[in-house]
Amino acid sequence: MxxxxxxxxxxxxxxxxxxxxxxxxxxxxxxxxxxxxxxxxxxxxxxxxxxxxxxxxxxxxxxxxxxxxxxxxxxxxxxxxxxxxxxxxxxxxxxxxxxxxxxxxxxxxxxxxxxxxxxxxxxxxxxxxxxxxxxxxxxxxxxxxxxxxxxxxxxxxxxxxxxxxxxxxxxxxxxxxxxxxxxxxxxxxxxxxxxxxxxxxxxxPFSDQTGRVAIGAVKSLLAKVYETMAGFPLQQKDKLPLAKQEALDVINSGKYTLYQNYDQFRDAANDNKMENIFMVQFAPGIAGNPMFSFTLPSFSYISNGQQEIGTLLPEDTFFASYSASDKRKQEKQFFYSHYPNFSTGVDVQFKNGEHIYKFWDDVAQASGQGSGKCFPIIRLSDIMLLYAEAQNEADGMPDANSYNYINAIRARANLTPLAGLSEDQFRQAVWRERNHELCFENITWFDMVRTRMVYDTKNDAFVPMVGYTLPGNNTAKFQTKHYLFPIPQAEIDANPKLTQNPGY
The missing domain is CATH 1.25.40.390 (Serine Threonine Protein Phosphatase 5, Tetratricopeptide repeat)
Known part of the structure; x- marks a missing residue:
């Protein structure tokens, strides 16, 4: 052999x-x-x-x-x-x-x-x-x-x-x-x-604060898998009760808790703890996380020699889609628009407006070294909102748990509690909350393709993905082919048994 x-x-x-x-x-x-x-x-x-x-x-x-x-x-x-x-x-x-x-x-x-x-x-x-x-x-x-x-x-x-x-x-x-x-x-x-x-x-174990996989992560991923199978392209609606139950097991375990504030989200001491169910692991000096550098305003000089790249920041209409009373919209919560120059202390107003503060790292900013902040893959807020969506879809109306979970996340953002919504109203409330709470965590795109709906940030509404024109670019309009990305050409060249996705 x-x-x-x-x-x-x-x-x-x-x-x-x-x-x-x-x-x-x-x-x-x-x-x-x-x-x-x-x-x-x-x-x-x-x-x-x-x-x-x-x-x-x-x-x-x-x-x-x-x-x-x-x-x-x-x-x-x-x-x-x-x-x-x-x-x-x-x-x-x-x-x-x-x-x-x-x-x-x-x-x-x-x-x-x-x-x-x-x-x-x-x-x-x-x-x-x-x-x-x-x-x-x-x-x-x-x-x-x-x-x-x-x-x-x-x-x-x-x-x-x-x-x-x-x-x-x-x-x-x-x-x-x-x-x-x-x-x-x-x-x-x-x-x-x-x-x-x-x-x-x-x-x-149900949870593991070292960063290894635990049962809470397994059940959470299984809930996400069932929720996705219930959506496009499979549309297996019988998976909704399964998604709901797996999510409920995680929520009721008592092993995970919502952050009390957004400072706790940014604190590396809370990596693999509290709200974090599964994260990609980084550590300073060994394997740095580039998200801090990527979200720093370009050449703003607000850090101690960090590469300030500015390759990812919120599109204007997306930032505007947050309610004025939403705490996540306030300065130095999820976003920020100015910060003192690291050397002089003079306030720097960012030339392109709001930038992402979600991945801010105090230690990296002061030291000039790479960020060791781990990247969130599954958070409790994701699973609470997933339960609310699956339960509402499966039962035709939101139950008390669904209201409790979405309202807990809204309360943290200083938003008023929801009540008395129809199935469709609640569905869109959950989708809106997922867009606002889980932004820039590689979740929004997957929500779009499983629902085939997109958040129209200009009009604060959810509309079909195909035919939607991206804000700020009148020529960028979704087509059916965009539900999938193309198979890499290098893989097709190396494997004659592969075929390309339609439209590419």
Missing amino acids: MKKIIILSIALFSISAISCNKFLDEKPSSFYTSDNYYKSYQQAQNAVNGIYTFTRDFYAAVGLYEEDAMLMLENPTGQAKSDINQSNNNANLRNLTMQTTDLYFNVWWRSSYKGIDAANLAIQNIPLIPASVVTDVQKNQLLGQARFLRAWFYFNLVRIYGDVPLVTEPTTSAAGLQIPRTATKDVYEKLIVPDLLAAEQSGL
Whole structure:
């Protein structure tokens, strides 16, 4: 039998997989084979730790200095603009003129499949370790993490590209990568849902403040998966009660709490705690989070030598769509329009108006070093709003829990409580709250494609996505093809069994 080469993600990168609590600090420098690896619990843990590495690729700087793969899911929402316009990749997204060769499409595709391959290796090899070396309890918990991460990578892939190749075994040769696309429905039903159901029974703790996957994250992702399956393109409405129940399990667990204020959102001390259910892990000096630099106003000189890039800021009509009484709209909550010069203390008024304060990092601003703030993937507020939406859709009217959850989030924003709404009124209230609360967290785009509705910020209304013209750009109008992004041309060139999405 051909010896299988274990290409660990921890061996492919010069930095190790790490977390805000530094639970991943291995730096192996060579490749391993199935004959000399998976011989101890530490090696098995290292293999799973390595899978986490790839979650950072989507939130790390790539290409030119103003480029980050997460921008792929923000620029085309109509809610983002930039101080600078030096990147064709960003401009194509804001203009809806995406090309099959654009950088971000390659990053999301390749890093997802690298993570999947690392997960496949762990899932195949960990069960083979003798129980005298790694107990069944330990194996199940390691496999639970690997299955969650594999499901998360595939969940992103099907929402971004639609039908994608379904790879469930470790890759041993280039020929193993030349497989056709699998129907989206089958990817959900054959891998994503089964992986998460298995992870749900893996014996992991309900919460984990080190940044590792826990049952709360598994149930939250499963709720998001069911909610998405209930929407477009599958429209499996029978998944709504399942989404509602998984979300309710997380909310009622008592393991997660809403931030009392937005300062707590920005405080790195709260990473992997309180409202954060699952985050992408960063740490200063090891793997920095570029979001602070990307959201600093361009050349504003308000930080201690940070790159002030200004590649992501709120589009004017999106900022204006917040109620005047909404605390998130107030200075230094989610946004800010001025700040003292770092050296002189003179107040600097930003030339392009409001910028994003959501990812502000006091430590990085003062030190000039990279931000170690972890990036939120799933927050309790997301799951509370998801429950409210799923329950309202499933039952035809909002229940007391749904009102309680949305009103708790509104109360934090100093907004009046909702009551007495019809099904459609409540639906749009939840959508509006998701847009305002979860902005710039790579959630809005996925909400748009699963509902096929977009927030018309000029008119404070939700309208069909197709035919909608992005604010500030009269030529950028959504077409049916924009429900999906293009398959990277490099992947089609390398795999003749792949086909391109329609319209690209």
